[in-house]
Amino acid sequence: MIKIENLSASYGRIQALRAVTLNMSPGTVFAVLGANGAGKTTLLRSILGLVSTTGTVRLDGQDISRLATHERIRRGIAIVPEGRRLFSDLTVRENLLIGAINRSDRSRVQSELQDICDAFPILGKRRDQAAKSLSGGEGQLLALGRAMLSRPKVLLLDEPSVGLMPIAVTEVFTTVAKVSREKGLTILLVEQNAKKALKIADEAAVLELGSVAFKDSARGMREDRRVQEAYLGGH
Structure with a gap:
């Protein structure tokens, strides 16, 4: 690979x-x-x-x-950088969608966004909350989900x-x-x-x-x- x-x-x-x-x-x-x-x-x-x-x-x-x-x-190739580097004032959902910024298959993006929220239930539960409201561990899951949405x-x-x-x-x-x-x-x-x-x-x-x-x-x-x-x- x-x-x-x-x-x-x-x-x-x-x-x-x-x-x-x-x-x-x-x-x-x-x-x-x-x-x-x-x-x-x-x-x-x-x-x-x-x-x-x-x-x-x-x-x-x-x-x-x-x-x-x-x-x-x-x-x-995608990266989850040290410190996560989330956009703290954007919502969980908005942060996740940043991972798909280079993708054109928008319908698939929405489906995969839901898959990530299903895989990481805390993100689904808090998808409309600001990223700054998450704990450190939750923020790391958000950063991981964001990277995954780029389909690396x-x-x-x-x-x-x-x-x-x-x-x-x-x-x-x-x-x-x-x-x-x-x-x-x-x-x-x-x-x-x-x-x-x-x-x-x-x-x-x-x-x-x-x-x-x-x-x-x-x-x-x-x-x-x-x-x-x-x-x-x-x-």
Whole structure:
């Protein structure tokens, strides 16, 4: 589905990614772990074309490395950014519809909007309320629903657990796993909460100083002593 080969990225003279190679299979969750400053968010920005890069990004076998960001989005990449970035004064419904801004099949959009409200009942219940009235966990579900309404092939999630209560983190991660499984959606999950991420992921990698330090199945990563000691509290 999406293949990254020797991807390097820089901000001026600062190199943030160093020859990263990753391969994400269709309909799977791929977790990217690492400390602050490891290059996780830069990886997502590079996939979207928001950073100066070298290397290759392929989507469905097609090289999209030189495409502008809006063209990559049209090809089927969506992102839920860290902090959600909702339009707080717009309603839940209006926020969701922003995800479909590039779609022309309006009748299908309305049908899929209802599907999202059915899948996330709290959004259906509060569809006419301002987004600022939602809790952190509800806001994260709204951001996820908004991205889904763009009908992506690949969904990028940037630190979805940030700022959430533990019970909300569990709900969000359970929903992410369900969406991938039921919709066949490929998800690239960038996350510091390694335990939660590895619980729902199929495959995973650890970034350190912009390079891939470890790469394995999520199960293999959970059993790797180095990963346990550095990211899973030693067990």
